[in-house]
Amino acid sequence: MLKYEGPVVLVVMDGIGVRDDISGNGVKQAHAETLKMLKDRQYPTVNINASGHWVGVPDGDTGNSEVGHNAMGAGQVISQGPELVQQAIDSGRAFETDVWKEAIKNVLDNNSTLHFMGLWSDASTHANIYHMFEMMKKAQEQGVKRIRVHIILDGRDVAPESAERYVQLFNDFVASIGNPDYKVASGGGRMTTWMDRYENDWGMVERGWNAAVHGRAEFQFENAMDAVLRLREEEKPKNDQYIPTFVITENGEPVGKIQDGDSTIFYNFRADRAVQAAKAFDFDDADFPFFDRGVRPNVYFVGMSDYDLDDDNLPKHVLVQPPELSNTLADLLDANNVPQYAITETVKFGHMTYYFDGNQRLGGDLHTYVEILSDEDTSRFNERPWMKSAEITDALVDAIKSGKYKFLRVNYPNGDMIGHFGQLQPTIMAVEAVDLALKRVLEAVNEMGGVALITADHGNAEELIYEDSGLAKTSHTSNMVPFTIYDNTENAKKYELEKGEYGLANITGTIAMMLGFTPPEKWEKPMIKEVEQE
16 A cells, blocks of 8 residues: 555646647646646646546536536546436436425416526536426426526526527427417526625625516516627626626516515526525525515425535425435545545635535534635636635645645636636636646645645636637536646655546545555546556
């Protein structure tokens, strides 16, 4: 077994994938001396898969931070998010649940409205509009006469200006099933309406709430297509994700406020940008200080999945239960009393902790979680592409040198968060900031006689244009990501990278071996094998 004097450090360069073409490539065009050093000195390196079935989502779908960190922390590939939901819908299991039955019964008994809320996208990162279509079709079959939809426009995981495509998809779908009372009621971009993350900007949730529940917004239109086209032209948002909040009206009145007796389904399956909406609907006034909701309607609120990041049992009603993860890396290290340290800034804190630990929030003396607060205005990250990389590194280096921890992990969000703007120059600077931070981390690892494993959770920064059109690309990619072992100790002679095709889940067993443990059989195999010593 390998045994290091210093710690094992996992460095996740969020959103920094691998792509040969230099055009629109914020990674290749960056002045990244540390990454170049790793390549020039030929540290063990392999490109690994971070999308499709390698992380438990349908082939062809990009990876994301949630499934990526799940895979790295669990060592197992399980059906995740879109795949799990699709299976539940295709098999009919979702419609046999007590939650679905009660949501429909509530509407039929009260002669009320069924509402859908969620991201209008088919990227399957947070949601898939086709899941909503399937549920609307089933609701119609079961007698629901009135449906209202509160749309969240993407422009991030899909093309920056593609909202009208999804509006047309909806219009065509409603026409195909022949129900004139299935309508859009309110909406806005994902960075203005509803989908805040980690309580960074409750104003986004408040704007969504006021539009959907009270029918109040600065902008009012007679239909969703008119809203998208006019707001894009007149307000000039950076792209679709920043389209202002709006309400659809008929004869000056909102067409679909969420009211007492209604049922509401939030069909996002990913938790980090849905949990605050669940709090808005589920929390009593005494537990909800975030904004003035006015009169909270008595509705049957359903989440597509479990949004519980903080043991708050959110939402109360879940349509598709998440997979259970057991025998994770955290479980193995806890059983062997190995102290762990995890650090990142707010925008990735849940991924580096809750998701990495197998969808659980762990505490106690063995777990030190450090959150460096992100700037509140996420819309201006591209103006400060270094984000909190220096502050993160200051704390991480101190933790490495303290000698308290055998396993430490860090996420640098820059490549992902800046890559989502689809702007080359800020993304180049983001990669350079991560590279500079990485240099400091590796120096500390070297000083302490440890080893660093350097990787990413998915691609983004390496592909900022659509090759066919030349337009800005803001979404994740399906490109592979790097995996490099930085090891200057005598242990480096005791193992070698084993040939094969790997995914993010293979990292887990590799970490275990570096820490001196035999990986559980249910894990994906490690990427290293021991070399017989002469």
